[in-house]
Amino acid sequence: MSTGVRRRMGVEERRQQLIGVALDLFSRRSPDEVSIDEIAAAAGISRPLVYHYFPGKLSLYEAALKRAADDLAGRFREPHEGPLGARLLRVMGRYFDFVDQHGPGFSALMRGGPAVGSSATNALIDSVRQEAYEQIVSHLGVAEAPARLELVVRSWISLAESTALIWLDGRRVPRAELEAQLVHDFAALAAVSAAYDAQMAELLRAMVAEEPDDGPFADLVGRLLALAAS
Numbered sequence: 001m002s003t004g005v006r007r008r009m010g011v012e013e014r015r016q017q018l019i020g021v022a023l024d025l026f027s028r029r030s031p032d033e034v035s036i037d038e039i040a041a042a043a044g045i046s047r048p049l050v051y052h053y054f055p056g057k058l059s060l061y062e063a064a065l066k067r068a069a070d071d072l073a074g075r076f077r078e079p080h081e082g083p084l085g086a087r088l089l090r091v092m093g094r095y096f097d098f099v100d101q102h103g104p105g106f107s108a109l110m111r112g113g114p115a116v117g118s119s120a121t122n123a124l125i126d127s128v129r130q131e132a133y134e135q136i137v138s139h140l141g142v143a144e145a146p147a148r149l150e151l152v153v154r155s156w157i158s159l160a161e162s163t164a165l166i167w168l169d170g171r172r173v174p175r176a177e178l179e180a181q182l183v184h185d186f187a188a189l190a191a192v193s194a195a196y197d198a199q200m201a202e203l204l205r206a207m208v209a210e211e212p213d214d215g216p217f218a219d220l221v222g223r224l225l226a227l228a229a230s
Contacts, residue, residue, distance in 0.1 A: 015053050015063070018043055022064040026105035031061050062120050068105065069124040072098050073131035080139060084207055085183055085216035087139060092160070092179040099164045100175070107168055110161055132157050140203060148197045152189045159185055184220040 009017065021043045025034045036057050040047045054060040075094035078087045099106050109125065136153050137145045145153065160182055167178055187207075194201040211217045 011053070014045075018050060018053060018060060019064045019067055022060055023068060023102070023105070026061075026064060026068075026108075027102045028104060030104045030108040031064075032108065036060075062124075065109065065121055065124055068102060068109075069128050073128045076132045076135040078135070078139070083211050083215050083217075084139060085187070085211055085218075088136075088183045088186055089179060089216050091135075092182050095160065096164065096167075096175055096179055099168065103168050107165060110165055129154075129157055140207070142203070146197075146199055148193045148200050149203065152186075152193050152200075156182075156186050156189055180216060180219070183216040184223075187217050187220055 018039065022031075022034070022039055025038060025042060036050055037047055039060070040050045043050070050060070054063065072095075075098055076091055078091050080087075109121075133150075133153055136156070137149070140149070142149065163178060163182060167173060167175065190200065190204050190207065194204040208217055
């Protein structure tokens, strides 16, 4: 028979619980709309006790954001096996899993707001973008990205962010189509850059050399050819 006695949490365990509770609430509403009282109630503790573990809402938000940022950055990690197009498609699938699960928090983070205006939170956002950049460049087998490749990859990461934000506003386009479109966008950005630069042209040839006939890049070529013939 249960005695009804609660197990006392250690300091770090309680901190991690509060971070998890905050992330859950932020996944449903913008962080600016979530109060410390709500976080305390969801965690089953008093408001003053929340402040015992975190000096204020911003410090709790930053801790929650750090966990979310680590999670989001991890979505770009992919084994270096198989065609590049398929790898990018899997990355986009995991990226949109995160966006889907943490919509309001993701939107508030990327659009900015009172709760996300600190230098610490901005640094975390930049760290996610940098992790994404390094992961994508590593898949291209380049030790140090030339200027045009850096433009392509960073532009594509920004495009993925803006696409996700627009998609969250009503989800009017099927998610799977957007994921495929973003992979096509990467190929298109690389192709345009290759038209102006020999080094990028060589890199593009290497990118498509191992692509199968039923892969995302081949699908893009087929769609463009069909469009040209119509």
